[in-house]
Amino acid sequence: MKVVETRPDGKEAVLTDFSEINSLIDTYYAGRRDCLINILHAAQSIYGFLPAELQRFIADKLDIPVSEVSGVVSFYSFFSMKRRGKHTIRVCLGTACYVRGGKKLVDHLRKSLKIEIGDTTADGLFTFEIARCIGACGLAPAMMIDDDVYQQVAPARLDSILAKYKDEKGVEKA
Amino acid sequence: MVHLTINGKDISAEEGVTIFEAAKQNSITIPSLCNFENIHSIGSCRICVVEVEGAKTLQASCVTPVREGMVVHTNSKIVRDARKVLYELLLSDHDTDCLFCNRNQHCELQRLGRQLGIYESRFEGQRSERRIDASVSITRDLSKCVLCRRCVTVCNDIQQVGILNPQNRGFKTVIGPSFDLPIGSDSCSFCGQCTVVCPVGALKETDSTQAVWDAINDKTKRVVVQVAPAVRVAIGELFSYPAGTSCTGKLASALKELGFDDVFDTDWAADLTIMEEGTEFLDRAKKALTGKHTVLPMITSCSPGWIKYVENHFPDSLDHLSTCKSPHTMLGAVVKSYYAEKIGVDPKDIVVVSVMPCTAKKFEIRRPEMMNGGYPNVDEVITTRELAEMIKSAGIDFDSLTESSFHKPLGLSSGAAIIFGVTGGVMEAALRTVYELVTGRELPFENLHVTPIVGLEQIKEASIKFENVLPEFDYLEDFEVRIAVTNGLAGAKILMEQVEDGTSPYHFIEVMGCPGGCITGGGQPRSKDTDIRKKRMKATYEEDESLPIRKSHENPAIIEFYNEFLGKPNGHLSHELLHTSYTKRGLYNELTNERYVIDAAEHAIPKTFDHLSKVRPSGEETEDYSSQVLELKAKNAKLREELEDTLETVEVFRRIIVDMHGSNR
Structure with missing residues (x-):
């Protein structure tokens, strides 16, 4: 089962077949329907996102309607049906961060990345999201890139923070 | 038994029942919306809340079981007020263009609004965008949906098809x-069971009445119903007759009054x-x-x-299906061939309308297989509900109609x-004929009813042995036919899984897509009577028993039709007109390009209603006004704060002065 996806940069990417999630469902979750959320998490971490074909595959595998699977995927903001970037930026907009200028960070990132919340940059490097409190209220305004937390971020610092991740890409290219 | 008090009345109830x-x-009605007896109780709408003494919050009575000594108030002020707010909140995101709604009245x-005595809606806020999703069979209007989830229960638990489920979250659900x-x-x-339980105009059959009126009014067309x-x-239920009243004669008269040229009976085609x-x-x-392949x-x-x-x-098991078309498409095919020739009318000038208890029939007639000679077998399908609307709109007093019979030659039928x-x-009808054809004797059941397969159980089975058969059927001697009957798609799934596994013990299976069969099909009158199936079933069997001819092969109109036109059953002409093939679709329609969506633009709200939206204050004005209010409120709050600060400062200074004054002294 091969799936071709058109990436934001217009190139076509072949998603590998679903054998990995297939065997995971069999061995680890024993095909249990009540493990749907765990299975979706596993699938998203393997494939990066949950396209319709993958959701249908999981629905067939667990013998549940795909409308139930898509209901769960569309309910939780952590699940994404869009291809995600290499890194995920999450700006905290919990109460403390909001008051201390989280909104300014969001505005700045929207301009500098040229994307809206929930989207992925054209080069596939960043997915930009907001978070509802990451539990770092004392460090407000805070943001996360992947698993790294950045504290007391000022808009002026953003570019240098992002540059670190852009450099990585450069290194990879070389 | 559990003893409790409701509204000061001591009552006892069985353990496990809800409040x-x-x-x-005990004859106390609690207003409710999402609850549907015997089908759906999840307490999602909260309208049925009641006050239970000792409980912290109001309880949804449709999901709260009774307890010993419980004291319940269903009509106290707190309950009435809560219901009112809940109802108004429901309305705040409900498209209230009731005058143009199919469910008006x-x-x-x-x-419920009338019951709760509500004459205003205090909450104006964001509204879901109007979205209409029309298929050839079912139309969804999401701006009317109250999220009661009855359709979800019917689609997932009863029919087990699982098409409808909640998507997204919160306001976007x-x-x-x-x-x-x-x-x-x-x-x-397209079974349409969701349209039967929907409390509002969110799920309904796609309207065909206009097309039927147009055909009736077109003098160049011969309109056959x-x-x-x-x-x-x-249909009687829609004209205030008690459930289970058979209205065959009045129905035929009503159709004649509506202006149909020929009023035929699908029963003829059932034979x-x-x-x-x-x-x-x-x-x-x-x-x-x-030993041949079959x-x-x-x-x-x-x-x-x-x-x-x-x-x-089950796209790989289509060869198990009988190749027979459904009765109404058979009749359509016969009308546009045999009958057209008989009356000397070109089939292109004939419009066949079917009145069906079914929403899926609307889809069926659009299938490319259901055509002969370039013409669709049936042109329009209206549901029982739609026909009742047409009769009412034509000003026909159904009750005062005299009974009449269907037109000949396609109107005579057997029980x-x-x-x-x-x-x-x-299945019973088939056995009455098959058994007699094979053995020359009547089906050996009292009153011809195959009792093991009569009733509303999900899967029923029986077996019948052919003994002392007629010479031409000698291969059937001692053959025991094992049959199964199911109603509802959940039962069909069980039987089909056996077929796919090769473990099906049956020779002949009857499946009806709706629970109970067509009597409670997706196009039938909506009813909350929990015995509705039994009542309509009883009326059906009574009508069968009242007829002089009870077996299809004894119907003289059918015998004449074979003699005059078809020759013999399953002959060449039969195959051309009355048999069909099926399409592999696949679970996600991946095996076919056929889709049954109607362009949403066709079903958009006519532009002429635009002026209505202008009666309400337009969005821009509201925004201006509310932003001014907000600005003033903010200013006010700021001034208050400053005043408080100043007063505090004055107080501090006053104390200092007092202290200083004191120390000086």
Whole structure:
């Protein structure tokens, strides 16, 4: 089962077949329907996102309607049906961060990345999201890139923070 | 038994029943919306909340079981106020263009508003965007949906098809197919059970009445109408007759009054179906018993929702389906060939309208297979509900109509045809004919009813042995036919899984897509009577027993038709006109390009209603006004704060002065 996806940069990417999630469902979750959320998490971490074909595959595998699977995927903001970037930026907009200028960070990132919340940059490097409190209220305004937390971020610092991740890409290219 | 007090009245109720049920048993009505007895109780709408002494919050009575010593108030001020707010919040995101709604005056939300005595809606806020999703069969109007989830229960738990489920979250929640697909492109079977339970105008059959009026008013067209068996035992309910009243005679008269040129009976074609299907079964049985290749079990094909279900879910087992078209498409095919020739009218000038208890029939007639000579067998399908609307709108007083009979020659039918409308009926009708053809004797059951397959159980089975057969059927001697009957797609799934596994013990299976059969099909009157199936079933069997001819092969109109036109059952002409093939669709319609979506623009709200939206204050004005208010409020708050600060400072200074004054002294 091969799936071709058109990436934001217009190139076509072949998603590998679903054998990995297939065997995971069999061995680890024993095909249990009540493990749907765990299975979706596993699938998203393997494939990066949950396209319709993958959701249908999981629905067939667990013998549940795909409308139930898509209901769960569309309910939780952590699940994404869009291809995600290499890194995920999450700006905290919990109460403390909001008051201390989280909104300014969001505005700045929207301009500098040229994307809206929930989207992925054209080069596939960043997915930009907001978070509802990451539990770092004392460090407000805070943001996360992947698993790294950045504290007391000022808009002026953003570019240098992002540059670190852009450099990585450069290194990879070389 | 549990003893409790409701509204000061001491009552006892069985353990496990809900407060709602206990109240109902004692003639206390609790207003409710999402609750649907015996089908759906999840307490989602909260309208049925009651005050339970000692409980912290109000309890949804439809999901709270009774307890010993419970003291319940269903009508206290706190309860009434809460219900009112809940109702108004429901309305705040409900499209209240009731005048143009198909459910106007028989809407449960409307009725509830009157019951609660609500004459205003205090909450104006964001509203869901108006979205209409029309398929050839079912139309969804999401701006009307109250998220009660009755349709979700029916689709997932009762029919087990699982097309409708909640999608997204919070304000954005919609009940719909996966990935926001239009329902016409999903693997919906179009059974329409969701349209029967929807309390509002969110789920309904796609309207065909206008097309029918247009045909009637077109003087160049010969408009032929036919009525399915299940319509006659249910339509009376829409004209205030008690459930289970058979209205065959009045129905025929009403159709004549409406201006149809020919009023035929689908029952005639049901008898024809038995001849064709019975012969097909005997043919398959003969092949199986004489070692030739054939496919058994054979499964009935009268229910188009069931057919679509098989095509979507079991596309590799289509050869188990009888090749017979459904009765009403057979009649359409006969009208546009045999009857057209008889009356000397070009089939292109004939419009065939079917009145059906079914929403899937609307899909069936759009299938490319249901055409002969370039013309669709049937042009329009209206449901029982739609026909009642047409009769009312034409100003026909149904009650005062005299009874009349259907037109000849396609109007005469047997009792076997009547029972096509109820689960087990097609099988019983087939056995009445097949058994007699094979043995020359009448089916050995009291009153011709095959009792093991009569009733509303999900799966019923029986076996009948052929003994002392006629010489031409000697291969059937001692053959025991094992049959199964199911109603509802959940039961069909069980039987089909056996077929796919090769473990099906049956030779002949009858499937009706709706629970109970056509009597409670997706196009039938909506009813909250928990005995509705039994009542309509009883009326059906009574009508069968009242007829002089009870077996399809004894119907003189059918005998004449074979003599005059077809020759013999399953002959060449039969195959051309009355038999069909099926389409592999696959669970996600991946095996076909056929889709049954109607362009949403066609069903958009006419532009002429634009002025209505202008009566309400337009969005811009509201925004201006509210932003001014907000600005003033903010200023006010700021001034208050400053004043408080100043007063505090004054107080501090006052104390200092007092202190200093004191120390100086």
